[in-house]
Amino acid sequence: MPTSDFTYRGLTVRVDDPEAADLAWLEEFLAPAFATRPRSAPDCTVRVVRDAARYARLQAPGAGVASAPLAGLVLDSGPVAMPAWESGDGELTVCNAEVRIVYVLGRDRRQVQVISAANAGTLRTALMKVVREFAMSAAWTRDSLVLHAAAVAVGERAVLISGPKNAGKTSLLLHALRASGARLLSNDRVVVDLATMPAAAHGMPTIVSLRPGSVEQIAAAAGSRAHLRYNSRHTIAECEAAAAPTGTVSRKLGFSPAQLGRALGVELIGCAVPAAIVFPQVTQQPGGLQLRRLSLDDAVQRLPDSLFGARALLHTSDVFNLSGAPPPLTLADLSDIWRRLVALTPVFECLLGLDAYAGDPTSQFTAVVLDT
Numbered sequence: 112m113p114t115s116d117f118t119y120r121g122l123t124v125r126v127d128d129p130e131a132a133d134l135a136w137l138e139e140f141l142a143p144a145f146a147t148r149p150r151s152a153p154d155c156t157v158r159v160v161r162d163a164a165r166y167a168r169l170q171a172p173g174a175g176v177a178s179a180p181l182a183g184l185v186l187d188s189g190p191v192a193m194p195a196w197e198s199g200d201g202e203l204t205v206c207n208a209e210v211r212i213v214y215v216l217g218r219d220r221r222q223v224q225v226i227s228a229a230n231a232g233t234l235r236t237a238l239m240k241v242v243r244e245f246a247m248s249a250a251w252t253r254d255s256l257v258l259h260a261a262a263v264a265v266g267e268r269a270v271l272i273s274g275p276k277n278a279g280k281t282s283l284l285l286h287a288l289r290a291s292g293a294r295l296l297s298n299d300r301v302v303v304d305l306a307t308m309p310a311a312a313h314g315m316p317t318i319v320s321l322r323p324g325s326v327e328q329i330a331a332a333a334g335s336r337a338h339l340r341y342n343s344r345h346t347i348a349e350c351e352a353a354a355a356p357t358g359t360v361s362r363k364l365g366f367s368p369a370q371l372g373r374a375l376g377v378e379l380i381g382c383a384v385p386a387a388i389v390f391p392q393v394t395q396q397p398g399g400l401q402l403r404r405l406s407l408d409d410a411v412q413r414l415p416d417s418l419f420g421a422r423a424l425l426h427t428s429d430v431f432n433l434s435g436a437p438p439p440l441t442l443a444d445l446s447d448i449w450r451r452l453v454a455l456t457p458v459f460e461c462l463l464g465l466d467a468y469a470g471d472p473t474s475q476f477t478a479v480v481l482d483t
Contacts, residue, residue, distance in 0.1 A: 116153055117145040119246040120302065120313060122433075125153035126242065133159065136235055136346045140367045141242065143381035144297075144314040154433060155221040157241055163228040169204055169213045181205060181429040183214070184244055187259050187276065190425045205430050212237045214430065221433065235344050236318070243315065244431035247300075250315075251426050251440055254306035256448050257419040262296035262312060262383070263287040263477065269296050269312050269383035270480050271303075272391060272461075273417040279391040279463050285325060285375070286468045290477040294380045295372050300419055303385060305451055312385040318343045319366040326364050329374050338374035343367045387480040388453065390416060391461045398464025400475055410458035414449045 113131040115138060117124045128134050138147050178197060182190030183205055195205045201218035210233035215224040225241060227234045250257050260273035261284040270287065272280045280299075287293060297314035304311045321329075329338065341350045343365040350370070372379045389402075390413060405413070415421045426440070459480060 112158075115147055116150045117141055117147060117242055118150065119145050120249070120304070122246055122249045123150045123153040124242045124245050125150075125156045126159070126238065127156065128159040128238070129161070130159070132346075132349075133235055133238065136344075136349075137239055137242070139346050139369050140239055140343075141316050142369065143379055144316055145242075145246070145381075155223065155245060157223045157225060157238065159234070159238060160224050160226045161228075161234075162226060166211070166213055166226050166228045169215070169226065170206060170208075182425050183207060183428060183430045184240055185247065185420055185425065185428055187420050189420065190428070193430070195430075203430070207237065210237050214241070216430065220430075223431070239316075241431055243317075244428050245433065247315065248427040248432035248434070250302045252306075253440070253444060254448070255302060255304040256445060257315065257426070258301045258303060258417050259299070259419040259421070260301045260388075260417065261298050262301050262314065263290070264294045264296045264380050264383040265290065265292050265477055267383050268386035270477065271301055271312060271385055271388045273301075273388055273413075274390050274392075275416055278416075279393045281319075281321070282325065282468070283389070283391045283461065283463065285328065286472050287477055288375050288377050288472075290472040293472075293477060294378045295368065295375075296380050296383055298368065298371065303452055305448065305455075309384045310452065310455060311382055313382050314368075314380070316368050319368060319371045321364050321366065323362065338370070339364070341366050341370040341374065343370070347373055385452070385456050388417070388456055388458045389461045389480060390459070391463055393463045394465075396464055398462070398466060399470060400464070400467040401462040402480065403460045403462070405458045405460055407454060410453040411446075411450055413453075413458065414446060417449070418445060 112127045112129055113134050114127050115134045178195050180192040181195045183193035184191045193205050193207055197203055203216040205214040211228050213226045225238055258273050260271045261280045262269045262271045263284060272283050274280055298319045299317040300315035302313040302315055340353045340355050347370055368379060420426050
């Protein structure tokens with residue numbers, strides 16, 4: 112069976128999948144944040160099983176002893192509760208009916224089967240999220256945390272664009288990526304590790320959801336509409352084999368990080384040194400882009416706006432977590448890590464007026480922040 116090992120910050124997840132094309136897609140989606148060098152002993156193994164009959168049987172009443180719903184995946188809005196039950200031999204079965212997937216975990220919770228009805232169109236994305244969730248769960252330590260942030264790097268230094276949903280992170284990211292030498296680190300989640308000096312900011316790959324206006328902006332900048340055929344469930348090669356669509360874009364499109372990089376003509380980078388943190392704020396008022404450096408005390412107060420899942424009580428999955436339970440991090444622990452980070456890293460408020468993106472991002476944003 113085709114196999115690939117995916118390593119993120121020392122954690123290795125082995126994926127077995129009879130469809131080599133799925134592994135090729137997964138490698139493209141997770142790169143370069145996840146390395147694909149083979150390891151002799153992975154920390155856990157995820158195996159894909161396409162079996163419509165078994166999928167149906169596992170969901171049948173009486174398949175096991177039901178437990179309270181478990182937090183399967185953790186989103187910034189909070190955990191996704193999934194029905195779960197245990198079999199007599201200690202296997203844990205978890206149902207994600209929304210995407211027609213059942214997960215079966217062995218007694219030690221390090222062996223995962225991802226079981227789908229044959230040809231389920233959601234399988235690739237579901238597989239990616241399992242691998243990513245193991246990495247996310249391991250990212251919460253007393254020296255590291257996950258920020259709800261996009262990130263652009265110039266050289267080996269990165270600007271983290273943080274804040275809650277609809278703060279303007281993606282629009283500012285697209286603008287910053289127009290700067291000379293800019294590279295894409297992440298579009299939504301960043302793991303910051305303070306265990307080493309200098310600190311490290313690691314990208315965490317996610318689907319890039321773009322509004323119609325942002326898609327048209329990319330098309331205008333690229334002078335081509337060919338990238339409108341991109342779809343996060345397919346590789347770049349699979350997408351480019353299809354005919355380019357015509358007409359205007361009327362809905363959100365989902366890109367993989369690699370597809371966004373290709374559309375913008377920028378490289379991707381997996382890790383960089385956090386040089387600055389920026390909190391965008393859309394003003395809806397006349398004016399351009401204005402940066403204001405925050406004091407340490409003001410920066411410390413921005414923790415709820417910066418932390419991934421800050422408004423949720425649970426930061427890690429009950430299911431895809433090698434420790435078997437959420438790490439014992441309290442709000443005081445998280446506050447301490449954040450204070451250490453902002454004591455080392457300049458923090459800015461970025462006011463975005465109606466003409467914020469009219470200027471040159473090199474002189475207007477990236478260089479200004481990185482030269483601080």
